[in-house]
Amino acid sequence: MDRIIYTSMTGANAAAHRQAVLANNLANASTNGFRAEMSTFRSVPIQGEGSTTRVFALEATSGHSEASGPATRTGRNLDAMAIGNAWFGVQGLDGTEVYTRAGSFEVTAAGQLVTNTGLTVLSDGGGPIDVPQDAQLALAADGTVIATASGQQPQAVARIKLATPTADDPLKRGDDGLFRTRSGDPMPSDGNARMLTGAIEGSNVNPVESMVGMIAASRQFEQQMKLLQTAETNDKSASQLLSLNG
Helix, strand or coil, X not given: CCCHHHHHHHHHHHHHHHHHHHHHHHHCCCCCCCCCEEEEEEEEECXXXXXXXXXXXXXXXXXXXXXXXXXXXXXXXXXXXXXXXXXXXXXXXXXXXXXXXXXXXXXXXXXXXXXXXXXXXXXXXXXECECCCCCEEXXXXXXXXXXXXXXXXXXXXEXXXXXXXXXXXXXXXXXXXXXXXXXXXCCCCCCCCCEEECEEEXXXXXXXXXXXXXXXXXXXXXXXXXXXXXXXXXXXXXXXXXXXXX
């Protein structure tokens, strides 16, 4: 059996994986704060006698696009968009500190500030943010949550944790779509980070680019499958010739 089937198989797997990544990006083109995944191909030479001219193709997800998504003005007092490379600190379902760019917040019946998906928003001290009942809330550019109760002066309740990753400890995407530091340690609060209030950040996915990439990946997959079919045909022809000689 020709070894081409193994190299073609890895090429087909890489193309299928890339198409899955692009499809996920396209499906999240309207998800607030979504960061597009980036993927790359790499060649891995095969070690062994008679295999030095062959390479395996592997698809590796190289990270995510750091470009900011478009800002959409909502005018809502609990909507915010992190500016630059700042991220909102929230508590993941596993209890660890995670980070998101989706800044549409709500208040639960118990008076706790959460994201629109129900994740607890963390303060710059690392704890949850509790707000007074029936108070009007507003957000300041530095992340301060301001509560105004009936007949009382506005007061600062807490400050939403805004953190900026560093090159030494960058963020990586988790299986839940949230981001964590590569080291697993929480990032410190960034006192210089700012956010735009009354607006939310859209997805940074380019739908046209994703569609073109999916078409290219599909054609590449088809080409790899044709190579597998060619190898099968060659194998059958060789078996027939051997049968005749035998």
